[in-house]
Amino acid sequence: MSRVVWGRTPEEPADQAAEFDRIFSALGLVVSRGETWAVKLNLTYPRPVAGIVTSALTAEGLAIWGRERGVRLTFVESDGGNNSHKASDALRDCGFVEIAKKYDGAVHSLTDDAWIPTEMSVGGKDFKLELSEWMLARPFDRLVDMPVIKTHIFTSVSLGIKNLWGCIPNPLRMYNHHLLDYGIVGLAKTLHPDLLILDGRTALDGNGPINGTPIPAKTLVVADSVGAGDWVTTCAMGFEPARIRHLQLALAEGVVPDPREVTVVGEQPSTLPGDFRMERTLYNWATIVANWSPRLQKLVYHSPISKYLYAAVTPFRKGTPAEAVKRISY
Numbered sequence: 628m629s630r631v632v633w634g635r636t637p638e639e640p641a642d643q644a645a646e647f648d649r650i651f652s653a654l655g656l657v658v659s660r661g662e663t664w665a666v667k668l669n670l671t672y673p674r675p676v677a678g679i680v681t682s683a684l685t686a687e688g689l690a691i692w693g694r695e696r697g698v699r700l701t702f703v704e705s706d707g708g709n710n711s712h713k714a715s716d717a718l719r720d721c722g723f724v725e726i727a728k729k730y731d732g733a734v735h736s737l738t739d740d741a742w743i744p745t746e747m748s749v750g751g752k753d754f755k756l757e758l759s760e761w762m763l764a765r766p767f768d769r770l771v772d773m774p775v776i777k778t779h780i781f782t783s784v785s786l787g788i789k790n791l792w793g794c795i796p797n798p799l800r801m802y803n804h805h806l807l808d809y810g811i812v813g814l815a816k817t818l819h820p821d822l823l824i825l826d827g828r829t830a831l832d833g834n835g836p837i838n839g840t841p842i843p844a845k846t847l848v849v850a851d852s853v854g855a856g857d858w859v860t861t862c863a864m865g866f867e868p869a870r871i872r873h874l875q876l877a878l879a880e881g882v883v884p885d886p887r888e889v890t891v892v893g894e895q896p897s898t899l900p901g902d903f904r905m906e907r908t909l910y911n912w913a914t915i916v917a918n919w920s921p922r923l924q925k926l927v928y929h930s931p932i933s934k935y936l937y938a939a940v941t942p943f944r945k946g947t948p949a950e951a952v953k954r955i956s957y
Contacts, residue, residue, distance in 0.1 A: 629855035629884045630654050633893035634847035636685055636828040643688025644695070650849045651692075653892045656822070660697030665735070665767040667820075668723065669774035669790050670704045671836050673712035675721045678831035678841035681773055683722035685826045685847070689773075690730035699732055701767065705759075706738040706798040709928065714738055737762060737796040747813030750876050754806055756813065759796045769821040772853050776846070776860060777831030778839060778903060780911045781807055781918070783871050784861050785836050787823040787853035788815050788882065801928070804918035808873040815853055815882045823856040824849050827899070833906040842901040854883030859891055863899035 634650045637643050651658075666689070668681040675683060686702070693700050702723040704714040714736035718724050727734050740759035747754055774790035781804070782789050791814040792800065792807070803810055827846030831839040848863075850856030854877050861868045868874045868883075877883040907915075917927050927936055 629850065629852040629889045631848060631850040631852075631856050631859045631889060631891045633891065634849060636682070636826075636845050636847050637688075638684075640684060640687040640691055643685060644691035646847065647689055647692040647849075650847065654849060654851055656851070658696055658698055662698045662769065663701065663767040664693070664698055664769045664771050664822075665701050665703050665762075666771045666773050667703045667790060667794060668718075669785075669793065669826075670714070670717040670721055671707070673707065673717040673720055677829035678775060678777060678839065679837055680717075680721055681775055681826050682828040683726060685824075685828050686723065686773070687726050687730075689824070690726050690732055693732070694730045700727070700730070701733040701735050702727060703735045703737060703762075703794075705736065705793050705796050705800075708798060708801055710798045735761065737794060738798065740796060742796050745817060747810070747817055749809040749813045749816070749880055752806075752809050754809065754813070756803060756806075756810055757795055757797050757800075758814075758817070759794070762794055762818065770818060771822045771824060772820040773824045773826060775829075775831060776825050776827040776844065776848070776864070776899075778833060778835035778864075778905050780834065780836075780905075780907050781915065782811070782873055783905050784857070784864060784866055786825060786857040786860055787820065787850075788812065788857050788873060788877060791815055791818060791820070791853075794818060801918070802921045802924055804924070805921060807918070808876055811873055812876045812880055812882055815877065816880060820853045822849070822851060823853040825856060825860055830899075830901060830903075832901055832903050834908065834911070839906075842903075844900045846899055852884055852889075854878070855886075855889045858883050858886055859889060860899070864901070864903040866903065866905075 737759040742757040772787045779785035825848035827844040830844040833839040
């Protein structure tokens with residue numbers, strides 16, 4: 628029986644630590660002093676933007692809780708897609724290096740490791756994705772998946788399973804987007820996250836994962852199964868899991884347990900603030916079509932005509948997060 632616990636995000640790190648303690652108790656989580664946790668963040672953007680990257684305030688609450696319980700955290704991320712930014716810079720500029728130093732933790736860039744092609748099989752499709760040698764060796768006791776609750780133009784929802792895409796250390800993982808639904812489920816099967824922490828301090832609606840509308844949901848969802856947490860939260864966002872490809876694959880592969888065997892503890896998930904919807908622009912649809920073919924992607928993104936294609940589509944693109952999203956501090 629999988630358990631999903633609904634919680635909140637107080638404004639003070641010490642209060643957040645106390646909330647984690649309550650949630651973990653409700654989850655039945657038992658930890659030992661000296662444990663090490665690898666915490667996979669969601670740093671889609673290299674600066675601390677609410678609703679787009681994992682909240683440093685929420686993470687600091689977890690770090691306080693960890694230090695009190697003798698649990699050492701390592702915050703983990705890969706370089707931004709298409710070499711948009713270095714993981715080391717994002718970890719520093721989003722505040723996670725400072726948190727790690729303050730609470731006896733660490734940070735780790737998966738891109739700086741050796742990359743190992745790893746065989747996977749999902750829905751009868753066999754494929755390989757690169758993973759870091761460090762992640763495969765698992766020099767930690769638990770893998771914690773800690774993304775933001777948000778929408779995504781490719782997968783409709785971006786939650787725990789989707790966040791594992793960032794475990795691929797190669798910044799050009801975009802060339803595997805034709806396998807995206809299968810790939811993220813394959814990653815969940817291969818990496819076996821031990822704990823899901825969905826950061827909904829500020830969620831993102833509409834045109835995610837970057838150019839969306841921030842929602843101060845002040846919500847935390849914690850689950851002992853990444854699939855169970857994703858399923859419950861997807862329903863709470865107002866989406867139908869049956870219409871989301873990767874969740875259906877995850878259900879068939881056992882990554883999502885039988886929803887009838889999931890126990891939800893605390894506030895009912897139907898109360899998640901916000902009226903979530905998926906908004907895709909003409910530019911988004913063009914991107915989705917391009918991602919069906921690695922050859923077409925290379926023509927668009929890394930060829931002699933790329934700069935001309937970019938110039939042609941720029942008028943149809945939304946601005947940067949700083950321009951397009953009304954910011955909410957955290």
